[in-house]
Every structure is written in C-alpha cells, then in structure tokens.
Amino acid sequence: MVSGLELRDVTVRYGDTTALDGVSMAVAPGEVVALLGPSGSGKSTLLRAIAGLEPLVEGTILWDGADLAAVPTHKRGFGMVFQDGQLFPTMSVGRNVGYGLTHLPKAAQRARVTALLELVGLPGLEHRRPTELSGGQAQRVALARSLAPSPHALLLDEPLSALDPGLRRRLADDLALILRETHTTAVYVTHDPEEAERVADRVVTLSPPPAG
Amino acid sequence: MKIRIAVAALAALGLAACGGPAPEAGPGSGPATTPGTQAPTESKTLTVVTHDSFALPEDLLKKFADETGYEVTYVAPGEGTSLVNQLILTKDSPLGDVVFGIDSTLASRALREGVVVPHVADAKVIDGLAAEGLTPVDFGDVCVNADSAWFAANDVPVPTTLDDLTAPAYKELFVVPSPTSSSPGQSFLLATIGAKGDGWVDYWKALEDNGVKLAAGWSDAYYTDFSGADGKGPRPLVLSYATSPAYTVDGDASTTEALLGTCIRQVEYAGVLAGAQNEVGAAKFIDFLLTPEVQATIPENMYMYPALDGVALPDEWAKFAPLSDEPIAIDGAQIDTGLEDWLRTWAEQIG
C-alpha cells in the first residue's frame, strides 16, 4: 500500500476541452509538493479534482491506498486554501477558524482556535470581522481555518498571488515553517518558481494537455 | 437634491391644507339653487350620473342626444350607498347634472343633504312609488330565491318565510351577499329590520348559527354559490330579485322561484343635482326616462319593473316573476336616521 496521496492517470474534461490529460503523481505523508506550470496547464483543476470538486472522466485518486471516487468533498478531509481566502463574511475570525471543528466540545474548539491563530501569528483576533482584515491577515486566517480540523492533506491554490511581493516573500517563509511544524502533507500550486523553491520539498511541473 | 424633497413635501402639505373648503360631511351646506328665484341653468353638455347597472338601448340614447342637441356623457361612480356618498362628498362641485339610481333606502338622505333639487316629472306612475322631490323610474323586489329543482330532488319543502331560514331543516343552505358590500344585501338587512324590529340582531345570529354563508357581492352569491344558476353551486337558497326566476326557465316552468314572503321593494329614482350646470337638460332627461318607449326597454336592459303605469311586461315575467303582494315595509325616515348605526352594528356583531 502506498501511503499518502496518489493520482493515477487523472483526466478531467469540460465539454470538448480537456483540462487534465492522464496526470499521475504521488505525495508522501508530510511532504510538500509544489505544482508549477503556465496558466491553462490545469493546476487549479488538478487541485479541485483532488478535493472532489471536479468529477474525473478517467483515472483514480487514492489516499493511503483507498479509492476516493465515491467519497464526497466534505468527507475527504482535504483542506483547501483559496487564492482570495474565501473567509465567510458573515462570521467573525474565530468562528471562521472554528468552522470545521463541530465534532469537538466547545472548550476544545476554543482552545484549538486560539492555538491556530497563534501559530499563524495573529493572536487575539478572534472577534474581528473578515472585512476588517488586510490581505495578508486574511490569508493567514484562511490557513489557520483549513489547518484547524487537522486535515489529511492541505491543498493550496496560489494562496499568495493576490499579495504584494514583499508580503509574499515573508508569508512564503512563514508558510513553509508552519507546514513543516505541523507535518502537513500539502500540494501547493503557484506560477512563481522562486516561491515554489521556498515553500516546497519537491517541485513538479505540469504541462498543458495536448490540444483537442 | 434635498430641495426636491422639500418641494414635494411642501406641495403635498400646502395643497392639502388649502386643498379646499373641503366639502363637509354635515347637513346640507352646498349652494342649492332655489327653484323659482333664478332661471334654471342650461348648457351644451349634459352629464348623467348613474349607478353601475344603468343600461338602455343605444339608439334611444342617441335619439335623446339628437333631439335635444346636448353632448351627453355618462358617469358611473358606484352603486347604492357608495353612489349617494360620493354625491354628498362632491356637493359643492357636483359630478354631473342629473342622477339616476338613488334607491328608496337612500332617497330621504339625498334630499336632506341637499344633493338634489326637488323635481318630479309629469308622468303617471304606479301607485305607491312616488317620493318627495324625486322621480321614480323603475322598481323591483329583492327576495330570497329558491332552487325548486333541488328541493324537489331532495324531498325538502321550500321555505316560505324569513323565520323558516333559521330552521334546522334549512341548515347551511342559504347564501346572502354582505350588507356592507352589496346593495341587495343591504336591502335584505333592511327587510330583516322591518320584519323583526329591535330583534333583528338576534335574527341574524340565528341565521349565523344555521350556517348562512356571506358572499362579497350579489354575483358571487348567485353565480358561484347558488345551485340554481349557471355556476351550479352548493346552496339552493340565495338572495336575489323577484325577476331572477324568469331567467332560469326550462321548458314551460322555471327551475327557481322567489319566496314572496321575504321580499322588500326597491324603487330607483332620478333627480336633478343641486348646482347642476344644465338643469333644463336634467329635467328633459328625467322626462325622457319616463317616456313609454324607454320604460318598455327597462325590463330587458335593467331587469327591473317600469314605474310608468300601463307599460307591457315581457311574457315570461308575468308567468315566472310576479311581484310580491305584500313586501316588507320600512319607513323612509327611520332608514335615514338609523341606517348608519344599523350597518355599524351589523358589521361589528355579524360581519
């Protein structure tokens, strides 16, 4: 049995366009893999396919040897950080971070939220609203939120692209540190090779599928 | 931008405040032309105010317009109480020159409020219809109607009196239009007051206990709830007119009949409006309404009996739509003082 994440010949189509054509790769437990590629190569699509948000035309996705085909997104246990955070605007920071923790008793939830906010360098911001945060802060909260339920793996879809270069570099370093500290298995999509080197253990390049 | 709101608000308030020597709803205070002291007014146009059910053949109306040379317009702002109330509200700037459709229950109020100028046409009308200052044009009986076919099929005797309607044998069989929203309904209310005197509220409560259904208007009751009409509704007793059975004739008998012991007579009057701009024309119109040609068309067009003495009736009417010999009577002056209170009491306790 191969532990960790494994993709075999994954193919995704939108109508007549092929977004992914026979992609195979493996991510070992605790490994951070960066997915590099030009736009249109299907990086985001691959991430979404792993999360269960895109149906596969062909191929399989396995976690610890188990086929995930029949498992819906909310049961896969893969966290996701989006490019613009996607924090829930009607909830406070604390409730955002605690969203995936409903299986824990209230006291444990609060404790975990506090711990994670400290981890991402934003202690004490539980009661702020997402609209009151800066771009960098919002992305840190998004990271905290997705790490809170201790996911099997974390999928990051260009999480730093919307930030300015100075902030990006600082946050990339922080991110690398946090992912290592928490031993998170992660797939990190970016178009910036330097960032990929900073954050990931291994860089994989995705080439666009042949036309048609 | 703020200027605009201020302007609009001021306009509304200012114009409303000086919007008029508002016609007060009090005893007659409008400028009434007293006949005899000034020459009656005349103009090229004649505005006729009627109730909703006014209908005469177009060629007769055209003939009137041609012969008198007036430009005639017809306005129909409502029926029954609604019509009279609008006349009262617009007293100092009347809606038209002549009104047709003031019925007997409201005649004295119209006169008291000074809405009409006394004028009676010179024609010979049937006895008992005349009223002071107004000219009777047509009349009819508002009675409870029964679906004879239904009663025969269900082997139940047809009721005859108002009291019968509260008997258990006729439970949930009666539908009546609400007196607060229907002119015949109001006539029925007056019939119950005329017949029961002060005990009329108890009578209505008894009707309620016996499952009477209230409808919004006559046509709802007759066409949707009555079993003897086209709608084939569930109830075989309905408030309608003495003439209704003439329209449910099947072969040589009618499938419905009027309960003549429950009738109240309704007379419709015409009058010259106070402050009219064409009083001469108004008088001519009233005379026109009482000519034999026009009176002869009233049965077919307005489903009422002509007031003029000696006018022939359609054949079916004589056979199937006889008038009541003894309609329930109620004093006009009594109606005038009591109508509002009665309606309020009914609305509060029953409605």
Next chain:
Amino acid sequence: MTKAAWRAAWVAAALLPAAFLAVFFAWPAANLVVQGFRDDGVWTPSGFAAVFSSARTWRAVGFTLASAGATTLLCVLLGLPGAHALYRCRFPGRDALRAAVTVPFVLPTVAVGVAFGALLREDGWLGWLGLDGTPVAIVAAMVFFNYSVVVRTVGAMWARLDPRLAQAGATLGAGPLRVFLTVTLPTLAPAVLSAAALVFLFSSSSYGIVMVLGHGRFHTVETEIWFLTTQLLDLRGAAALSVTQLVIVALALWATGRAQAGLTRALTLQPDVGATRRYDARRDLPALAATLATALLLLGLPIANLVWRSLHRGGALTLANYSELATATVQGASPWRALGTSLTTALAATAIAVPLGVLVALVASRRPRRPSARRALAAVEAAYLLPLGVSAVTVGFGYLITLNRPPLDLRSSLILIPIAQAVVALPLVVRSLLPTLRAVDPRQLEAAATLGSPPWSVLARIELPHLTRGLGLAVGFAFATSLGEFGATSFLARPDNPTLPVLVVRLFGRPGAESYGLALAATVVLAGLAGAAMALAERARPEEVTAW
C-alpha cells in the same frame, strides 16, 4: 452648456416627476386624510379614538398583519428552491419557466380572484380541500402574485455568488445542508430581506383578493377603509385607518430600503462569475421538483381552471363566450371596444410613466459626495414606492374631491384614467431603470471626463445607452400593470367607455349565463394580454435588474 444651465436642467428633471406625483397622488390622498381630522373646521384626532376602540378595527389590523406575514413566509420558503432551480441550473426550458413564473405578478386581481374562487369552491377541482372562504385561500392567492418577487431577487444574487465560498465550507467537512444553512443563507440575507419586505408591502395593501376570496368575512385595513368611506361616509375613521396603513407601508418601505442598499453593496462585491451549472439530478432534483410543483399547482392550476370554465356555457363545451366578445354589449360598450379602450389607456399611461420614470432614475442614480445627500436620494427612491402601498380608495376618492375645480376639473375627463394608472406604474418603471444606471462603474465616467467629455456628453454617450437596456422591461412592465389596474380605475369609471377590468366586473354583476361566460372569456383575454406583455418584457430584462 454652462454649469448653470446644467444645474437648472437637473432641477427641472427632479421637479417634473415630483410635481406629477404631488398633484396626482400626494394631494388627493392627503386631502382625504386631512378631511378626517377636521370636525366642523376644528382639528381633532377623535377619528383615531373612535376607530381604534372598535374591535372590528383591531380584527382588521390583526388580519392584515397576519395574512401579510404568512404570505411573506410562504413566498420565502417556496421561493428559495425556485431561485436555486431557475437561477443556478441550466436545463432546457429554463428560460420559459422563468418567464412563466413572473407572469402572475401583473395579472389583474379580478382575474386571479375569480380563478381561485372557481378552483376552491365546493364543486371546483380542489373543492375537496374545503378551503373556500378561508384565510388559506386569500394567502394562496397572494403567494400566487408574489412568488416571483422572491425567486427573481434571490435568484439573481445567488447566481452571482462565488461558488468557492460554499466549496470552502465543504473542504472543512460541512455537508451540503450545513453549508446551505451556515454559509449560503447568511450571505443571501440582503436579497431575502429585500424581497420579503416587498412581498410584505404588496400583500398588506391587497384589496381585490380579500374582497373576492374573503366573501366579505375577512377584513383588512384596506377593505375597512373602503367600507368606512363608501358605505358609512365616515371620513374621520377612514382617515385614521389611512394613516395607520401609511405607517405600516412606510415601515415596510424603510426595511426594503435598508435591505436594498445592503443588496446593492453585496452584489457589487461579487465577481462577474456565472455560477450556473448544468442540471445535476443528485444536487438539484429537490429544488427543481419543488419549483415545478409550485409552478404547476399554485400558478398553473387556477389559470387552467379559469380557461377551462370559460370554454363552457350551461355545462357544454363551446367557443360561444369568445366569439360573442365582439358582439355583446354592456351599457353600450362591447368587450371588444373595452379592450380597445384598455389598450389605449394602457399605452397612454405607459407614455406618461416611462419618461417620468427615466427622469426619476437619472436623478436618483447620481452619486453625491455628501452622505446626507446620499441618504436623501435613498429616501426619495423609497418614496417613489409609496403609490404601490397606499389605499386605492384613498387615492380614487381623493381624485373626486380634489380634482374638481378649474383648471384641474378632470373628473369626467378621459385623461384621468391613464394618469391614475401611470401613478401606479411609475414605481415599477423606476425600479426597472435604476439598476441599469447604477451598474455603470463610476470610473468609466471619470475616464470619459479625463478624455475631455463635458458632463452632459458623458451622460448622453455613456450612461444613456445603459439606461436604454432597461427600457424594454420598463415599457412592458408599465403596459402590463396598466392593462390590469382596477383599484383606482374603478372610481373613475365611464359606463359608455369602460376599460376591460371594469367591464368584466360589470359583466359579473349581470344575471344570465351569457354574461357570466362572457366575463370569464374577457378575463382570460385580459390575463393573456397582460401575461404576454410581461413575458415580452422579461426577454428584454437586463441582468442587473434583479428586483422590482
């Protein structure tokens, strides 16, 4: 054009529609209400005391609030699945279904009252439910009218909601139901509130439905005003109730204004991402099934029943009711001619309402710097909705006693009916045009200015083309509502030249099977025309016009 001339033009643009509403709406209504506070020349609020000490009044207020509340709740519950099915899914026939669902909004109350009455009677198709004459029938008819308000408003926002928000919830372990309740619904709140406030406004001022389906047993504030004014001539009582109704309406308007502002803010934050996906049975079947059930049972069944009954006379299937529409006459007017009159007055009303609505939309879409000015504009926009909520009796009667002196003695004039209809149509025109102007990115206007365009040129070349996109909808909407308008028109009736809704009511009041059948056929024609006009208008609806 000089700056002074530009300013003057704006002032004129603002004053013209304001003057129209002031003269033809505010003044007559205010006059009648003010009447009620006078007793022989002395100002007194005794009307309030008298009216509110009557148990019947409280029953009326209670029933108004209860029925409007129930209608709003049902519309939201049914409208949410409808919004999902019709705005987030793609399937063949979706656009037709969308248009069909919108048609009921403009149908004449007379037609709807008759249709529901015929359906729910003891011997009607749904008679076994025993709902005839119950409040359920009234609420059902009001939901019939207002269902599309919720579907449209919520759907348009939902379609633009970033799908990734819900996806984020899924990656955090929340199942579809939890995501809907904790993420989607709170985000849709501005749209839901905006729609709910409108539905509450419309259903709390409903008159024809309550009269016809309530069989005179249920009273709302509106029917009580009618009763007190026309039957008892109790103007003081009627005035007290009019003021009460104004308070209820103003509160609903305030709520809808706040919610509308929230909706606009929320919408501008959405990317122009289309979130519609192809129909997927697992995900969308419940919503689609609920929507189809509503469309067929609540919306389609009464209409189908109406058409069915119009094809019968004396129990036999026949086209006689339709063929006789051209020949039969009621007081000298045939239904055919009444239809012509209706079409002419509706066209005239549209010709009055649309230009005035354009002016209001232009003024209300300005973006002043000062917050006080912005608030004032928001108040103005809400104020233009008032004609929809104020009693038709108050306005109609008001016309009779105010427009009776030269130079405005219009009571017998033919122009008064289109004016009354235009007053009712104006708010709908404004709400159809305003969003198109608001959708213009202000930076585009700034760009045009930096390229040398004077203000009037920017207006003409950049903003007006946006406005014209909403014109199709505005015209169709105004025309359809004017066709079916009855409340104010019934007071200005002309027996020799009635509009079709008025004629239909008269036909219902006459004995004889032919009259009844003719009335049904005329109702079907009326409903068909209004519906067709609305369906055409819907095709011209621009995307950014989401609500009424």
